[in-house]
Amino acid sequence: MGILSEMDMMNRDAEDDAFEVSSDSETVDSFSEEFEPVEPPKPEPQAEDAEEARKKAEFDAAEAKRKAEWEAKQAQKKLREQQELDRLAAMSDDDVMQASMNRVSQDTERLTRRNMKLCVMEDVQTECLADPAFARLVMNPKKKMVNCFHYINRKAREYLEQEMKDNDEKPMGGGFGGDVPDELCYQWAREYFRDAEAKEDAEPEEKFVPKTYNGKMPKAGKVKKDKPKKAAPKPAPKPANEEQLTFGDFGTEEAAG
Structure with missing residues (x-):
């Protein structure tokens, strides 16, 4: 009888433990259901489009x-x-002659190589005083003394290149050297102001560059990925005794034929 009582007690303890475990699991389930995180509402497609x-x-x-x-x-x-x-x-002729001289002086003052620029400046100013029509050309907004010197440098290079060709000479170290008569420089300066199409006056055409609108990017899941390219199979190695044709052999066979 005592043994049976102990067995009964053990069975009852097991039943109590099982009840406690089951009750704990139910409590956890109800707790997880009560505090389950709520996902934020996804925006509707119409709202995204708007x-x-x-x-x-x-x-x-x-x-x-x-x-x-x-x-x-x-x-x-x-x-x-x-x-x-x-x-x-x-402007009257007298006014334009005086204005052209001032214009040349102001433009030239910004340049370097003082000896050369002063000589050219004085020659251009003298021409302005002698010819009102030339003074009006100097006052053209597109004409500048800096471009005048670029014009002179281009003409001087062409002159020296032609002179070396005539004398069958080659440039030393890629450069050109030589003397250019002063009168030619003055002539080129006057020529520049009379040349309405001098390329030194050409300005790059300004264009309006529109910007591109970068809209919403496609979702990461919808981006197509390029499939990896399969590597080309390697060619099978040639037999060791196979003869190879070289350019020397080709030339020999062709000459022999």
Whole structure:
């Protein structure tokens, strides 16, 4: 009887433990259900499209404003140039001669190589005093003394190149050396102001560069990935006793044939 009582007690303890475990598991399940994290609501496709349309409209408006400002600056630049030409056309010969001399002096003062620039400047000013029509050419807004010296340098290079060809000489170290008569430099300076198509006056054409709108990027899951390319199979090695044709052999066979 005592043994049976002990067995009964052990069975009851096992049942109690099982009940406690089951009750604990139920408590955990109910706790996890009660405090389960809630995912934030995903934006609807229509809302995303509306937001994208709003951003695109803001970008287009800013781009239109930037283009309008650029066009206004270009128009202002052309207007100033035309006003300068109109003012020049209204000047008397005496005024334009004096203004051209001042213009040449101011432009030349910014340059280097003082001995050369002063001589050319004085010659151009003398021509302005002698010829009002030439003085008007000097006052053209596109004409500048710095471009005048670029013109002279180009002409001097062409002159020396032709002189070396005539004398069957080659440039030393890739450079050209020689003497250019002073009168030729003065002549080229006057020629520059009379040349309405001098390439030294050409300015790069300014163009409006539009910007690209970068909209929403595709989702990472939808990006297509390039499949890795399979490596080309390696050619089988040639037998050791196979003869190889060289250029020397080819030449010998061709000569023999």
